[in-house]
Amino acid sequence: MLLHLPHILSSQELATARQQLGDDAPWTDGRSSAGPQALSQKNNQQLRQDSDASHRLQAMVLQALQREPMFLSAALPKRIFNPLFNRYGGQTKHYGSHIDGAVLRSANTGEWVRSDLSCTLFLSEPSDYEGGELVIEDAMNNAAAAQRLKFAAGDLVLYPSTHVHQVEPVTQGVRLASFFWIESMVRSxxxxxxxxxxxxxxxxxxxxxxxxxxxxxxxxxxxxxxxxxxxx
Known part of the structure; x- marks a missing residue:
């Protein structure tokens, strides 16, 4: 099940996120967190997990999720991998086709999380950048039946972690997003x-x-x- 949840973040929260994720934020090479399968496909920047900005934004996103009843109903979260933040644009502009790792370990807490569901929380408006669509293939990982998603800032998409997906190249502007995984109380x-x-x-x-x-x-x-x- 793929679910689009609008307005997860308020306008004030979005403004805070964008201010924290400016050019002077502690960005690192996104490949530093990629597994062997995704390493050759990943070409973006990622906010340093141990930074103050990351800790503040993680808390904000987690609070927003807790006040959204449809998210809680759909995900039935048991554990949520601490939200991460990425940036696409310029020379670091895409993430090719990949599938998320089945079990992930948080660098912050050391906690292991089984990835039943993947989430992308859009932080940039579609008009802020060209390209950059999140492309999610169907349950049979059929590229011809893929959905190409580019939602408004503050919107979230929730989808099974078993699906092959990618972020298409950002050809102009900057795409900011948060991404994370959920281990559900109900595995199936x-x-x-x-x-x-x-x-x-x-x-x-x-x-x-x-x-x-x-x-x-x-x-x-x-x-x-x-x-x-x-x-x-």
């Missing part, structure tokens, strides 16, 4: 989709009918499934 993507669909339809029923015996019973079904499938 099919089970997460069932729970998300049930939760969203329960929300619509409550809006239409209020709390009824039926919505209470279906809420019980949701939690019984979650109880059966979740690992905490």
């Amino acid at each position: 993507g099919e089970q997460r989709r069932i729970l998300f669909d049930l939760d969203m339809n329960l929300l619509k029923l409550r809006q239409q009918l209020g709390e009824t015996e039926e919505t209470t019973a279906l809420t019980g079904v949701y939690h019984n499934l979650l109880r059966q499938w979740a690992s905490t």
Whole structure:
């Protein structure tokens, strides 16, 4: 399931992020964090993880995620890899086709996180740069069926980490984004989709009918499934 979540960050938070991610930020070669498979494909800059700017922005992004109920419903997060920040433009302008590592270790905390879901949080407006689309192939990793995404600043896209994806070359301007991974309480993507669909339809029923015996019973079904499938 690929999910677009708009307005994760407020205008004030976006302004803070852009100020922290200017030309004088502690940028490093993005290849320093790439695995062997991605090393030859990665050509961008990445904010130094141990910098004050990185710590401040990580806290801001994590707080924003916690106030977004649709993100919590879709991801059912058990662990979130500390958000990272990258920059594309000039000579460091693309990230070729790759698939994210299955298990990732945070340089900050030393914690291992299984990558069930990948996230990109856009920090630049589409008009700020040319190119730079996030291209995500389908479940069969079919390039012909890929989706090419370029969302507004503050928007987030959530998608399975099993999908091959890339960032196309930025031919003009600068593309800023945050990216991170989620280990879900529910490992199966099919089970997460069932729970998300049930939760969203329960929300619509409550809006239409209020709390009824039926919505209470279906809420019980949701939690019984979650109880059966979740690992905490």
